[in-house]
Amino acid sequence: MNTRVLVTWTLIAAVAGLPGPASAQGVPKLQYEKRTLPNGLELILHEDHSTPIVVVNTWYKVGSGDEKAGRTGFAHLFEHVMFMGSENVPVGQFDKWLEAAGGNNNGSTTEDRTNYYESMPSNALPLALWLDADRMGHLLPVMDQAKLDLQRDVVKNERRQRVENVPYGKWNETVLAALFPATHPYHWPVVGSMEDLSAASLDDVKQFFRTYYAPNNATLVIAGDFNRDSAITWVNRYFGAIPRGPQLPPRPSVPVVTIPRDTFLVLEDRVTLPRVYENWKGERIYHENDAPLDILASVLAGDKNARLSKRLVFDMQVAQDVVAFNNSTKLDGYFTVWVTPKPGQTPAKMAAIVREEIDKVVKDGITPRELARAQNARRTSFLDQIASVLGKSDRLAEYNYFAGTPDWIQQDAARYDRVTAADVQRVAAQYLTKPKVVLTVVPQGKKDLMVMGGTE
Amino acid sequence: MTQATATPAPRPAPAPPRSYQFPRFERSTLPNGMRLVVAPVTKLPLVTVIAVVEAGASVEPAGKEGVAALTARLLPEGAAGMDGAALAERFEQIGASVESHADWDVTAVSLTALTKQLPAALALVRDLLRAPEFPEREVARLKEERLAELLQQRTEPRGLADEHFSHALYQPSARYASPADGDTSSVKALTRADVRAFYAARYRPAATTLVVAGDVTMADAAALARDLFGDWVGERPTPAPAGIDAVQGGRLARVVAKADAPQSELRVGHRGILRTAPDYFDTMVMNAVLGGLFSSRINLNLREAHGYTYGAFSAFEWRRGAGPFFVSTAVKSDVTAAAVQEILGEIDRMRREEIGADELTLATSYLDGVFPIRYETTAAIAAALANLVIHELPDDYYDRYRDRVRAVTTRGVLQAAQQHLHPDELRIVVVGDPTVIAAALGEVAGVGAEVVSADALERRA
Incomplete structure (x- = not known):
């Protein structure tokens, strides 16, 4: 995911999570009301009056998954352009007016969607709605080459800051290019390539806006402390006159992803310790094996008693860190385990132990206690996500888009409660014994540290 | 598609804000000197606990830099007869995960749990604070992890810039000159005996405050605290020595060499002020205008006017001693000198002329408006209370807070800038490619740029 600004520097204090409760506590239902305006704009309302703050979170159903080779990074670049002013909002005033009202804002782009949110004192709600409506309805009359060029430079710097000038920063795009075929839109990273960013034209901006930034391709979530009737009145007033856009083009057809044989890659980077990334094909979000794969990732490296963490970091003390995650998105997914060996240890040794631990899960399964621990952690993470109104607005928007209804958090949580130890053993065998993409990131001149087939 | 042509609605003016009050809280002190701060917040059946111990890096003995962080990290690795795995299991069973870390001023042990688990959670916090075991094996592991982290940092521009900036700012003998978690030579030398000695000297009831925020009453929290900590004994330890924040002074420009870097990581700053300074609010608003907001002068200049960067900000880092004031950004290599020039220009402008009334209003109404958003959860409320304790x-x-923010004037901002921004004292540290940036940087800085290697601090050690 790429965001418009790094969140670390905003003045807002980090809202620490709502840790907690083990199996005794279920995940509460999120109350909501959903309506659709005549122009197709979806509106989702969720009231929470506990603190006098409100969030407006607008999701557009477009992401880097709608891009084509040669035009990568465009959805995210466009997200930046959306802050450069609209017909009634001069350049720079979007942020100034919001900040003067006590509000924070940001935008983010993923493979599948783009969102924009404002979080502010409840009395500023009409201002945020008006600002969002102006850029949805009146962006192009004031769009010009200079605005595009400026944000192109900002985004190129974002790419330098997040990818090119960060140790290991190029691992993900390297792996994506090997996991997904060239004709698959997950073949490239959300931020795109420097060449493609350079190639983006003003016509591309205009065409993209006309195609995707129409009310009938957007969902507006309002969450927090507001009066329902007033909010609906304001939404109708500001968004109601924006005309419906044309029929959305079909999403690019996606080739079937298969990894026929193990692929071993090496990347020299300015790092002091090597790191090995093992990657397998996974599944799309909410696939029946998605939740078991998430639980498997927790069992492998979710906490200090997880199998790989305990063995590599705490018992053998040979790894600096170990990470496992299941990444599932709209079209497909992948499963990754990475290990950074301590000085003097080799990536090949790490890879061999990862293999051993996976094989143990495949052969012997996991214990009820391991399953319960992973499920409890998952339940806690659901509660974390709804500790703030911003988090709740994201849940409602995400379920609306990916599950077809905002009312899905309990069903989502239930997917994890239903996972059995046998499921985890089954998906370990089904996915993590298949051909994989193995990338070793090594210090300059240390290609001999690369993990290769047969070294395990 | 055609754009909407109807005359758009005018920009709505804000309605009057709904009232908001920071949660009420109470204080009490046990006979052994341990203090208690309790904020009953009944929004959810949850409670956050933060045990604040005056055992930060600034009270470490000379030569033992990093022992505070090591001690804090060791607390959950063995206590009261349980090893790290068993403790993790116990915390997990009550649905809480515990954090234990040290910063410059304090060590904080924190967790959030369901209210009904508070007695069990606090009993575990008691075990960590009063019966830690510091297993030799875990001492060795955590030392090795810190050393590997320092090794990794040699190629990580952000951490490297922070470390070199502190080193360039403070006197070599000042504690703030080296990393809070210790550098390679100090961490290598640490032993289990050092950890035990630091623990014995610093973990005392009279140096500890228990902050509790959530669905709990003062009476219940106080009764639990008495049961678990009432028989803990020990005198209040000595405060941090003077001189931890002594600076070198003067302007400096230094390039930390990173060959072929596509970007330069910049830190430009000098000694900040004490948190207890009488013009704290003027200074905070001044910084908001200079570089604290998205719409601040530095960010708008470097990012939105020039496209040099993805973001730029300025900050005063608040510690009990005088932490740094600094501007932080990462810019494309070939505009490094130009970016530094813009930063120097913005600092000068801040001192030269009063800010506009609109800029003042933007900053103060932002700080005023965002205030309730900061305290949405029990964890955020507890952290705010811990800050009261740390900074007295x-x-x-x-x-x-909000009245004092609103009372700041353009005149007060100018005075704060003139008193607390010092162009002649700026230490300019850049992690980047010296062949591209050093010459032009030296010219802009007016002092010539020295070039050091990324591992310069390492070899010094």
């Missing part, structure tokens, strides 16, 4: 702020601090 008055009990009505949060109640008066």
Whole structure:
């Protein structure tokens, strides 16, 4: 995911999570009301009056998954352009007016969607709605080459800051290019390539806006402390006159992803310790094996008693860190385990132990206690996500888009409660014994540290 | 598609804000000197606990830099007869995960749990604080992990820039000159005996405050605290020595060499001020205008006018001693000198002329408006209370906060800038490619740029 600004520097204090409760506590239902305006704009309302703050979170159903080779990074670049002013909002005033009202804002782009949110004192709600409506309805009359060029430079710097000038920063795009075929839109990273960013034209901006930034391709979530009737009145007033856009083009057809044989890659980077990334094909979000794969990732490296963490970091003390995650998105997914060996240890040794631990899960399964621990952690993470109104607005928007209804958090949580130890053993065998993409990131001149087939 | 052509609605003016009050809280002190701060917040059946111990890096003995962080990290690795795995299991069974870390001023042990688990959670916090075991094996592991982290940092521009900036700012003998978690030579030398000695000297009831925020009453929290900590004994330890924040002074420009870097990581700053300074609010608003907001002068200049960067900000880092004031950004290599010039220009402008009334209003209404958003959860409320404790702020601090922000004037901002921004004292540290940036940087800085290697601090050690 790429965001418009790094969140670390905003003045807002980090809202620490709502840790907690083990199996005794279920995940509460999120109350909501959903309506659709005549122009197709979806509106989702969720009231929470506990603190006098409100969030407006607008999701557009477009992401880097709608891009084509040669035009990568465009959805995210466009997200930046959306802050450069609209017909009634001069350049720079979007942020100034919001900040003067006590509000924070940001935008983010993923493979599948783009969102924009404002979080502010409840009395500023009409201002945020008006600002969002102006850029949805009146962006192009004031769009010009200079605005595009400026944000192109900002985004190129974002790419330098997040990818090119960060140790290991190029691992993900390297792996994506090997996991997904060239004709698959997950073949490239959300931020795109420097060449493609350079190639983006003003016509591309205009065409993209006309195609995707129409009310009938957007969902507006309002969450927090507001009066329902007033909010609906304001939404109708500001968004109601924006005309419906044309029929959305079909999403690019996606080739079937298969990894026929193990692929071993090496990347020299300015790092002091090597790191090995093992990657397998996974599944799309909410696939029946998605939740078991998430639980498997927790069992492998979710906490200090997880199998790989305990063995590599705490018992053998040979790894600096170990990470496992299941990444599932709209079209497909992948499963990754990475290990950074301590000085003097080799990536090949790490890879061999990862293999051993996976094989143990495949052969012997996991214990009820391991399953319960992973499920409890998952339940806690659901509660974390709804500790703030911003988090709740994201849940409602995400379920609306990916599950077809905002009312899905309990069903989502239930997917994890239903996972059995046998499921985890089954998906370990089904996915993590298949051909994989193995990338070793090594210090300059240390290609001999690369993990290769047969070294395990 | 055609754009909407109807005359758009005018920009709505804000309605009057709904009232908001920072949660009420109470204080009490046990006979052994341990203090208690309790904020009953009944939004959810949850409670956050933060045990604040005056055992930060600034009270470490000379030569033992990093022992505070190591001690804090060791607390959950063995206590009261349980090893790290068993403790993790116990915390997990009550649905809480515990964090234990040290910063410059304090060690904080924190967790959030369901209210009904509070007694069990606090009993575990008691075990960590009063019966830690510091297993030799875990001492060795955590030392090795810190050393590997320092090794990794040699190629990580952000951490490297921070470390070199502190080193360039403070006197070599000042504690703030080296990393809070210790550098390679100090960490290598640490032993289990050092950890035990630091623990014995610093973990005392009279140096500890228990902050509790959530669905709990003062009476219940106080009864639990008495049961678990009432028989803990020990005198209040000595405060941090003077001189931890002594600076070198003068302007400096230094390039930390990173060959072929596509970007330069910049830190430009000098000694900041004490948190207890009488013009704290003027200074905070001044910084908001200079580089604290998205719409601040530095960010708008470097990012939105020039496209040099993805973001730029300025900050005063608040510690009990004088932490740094600094501007931080990462810019494309070939505009490094130009970016530094813009930063120097913005600092000068801040001192030269009063800010516009619109800029003042933007900053103060932002700080005023965003205030309730900061305290949405029990964890955020507890952290705010811990800040009161760490910086010894008055009990009505949060109640008066918004009034004091609104009382700041353009004149006060100018005075704060003139008193607390020092162009002649700026230490300019850049992690980047010296062949591209050093010459032009030296010219802009007016002092010539020295070039050091990324591992310069390592070899010094």
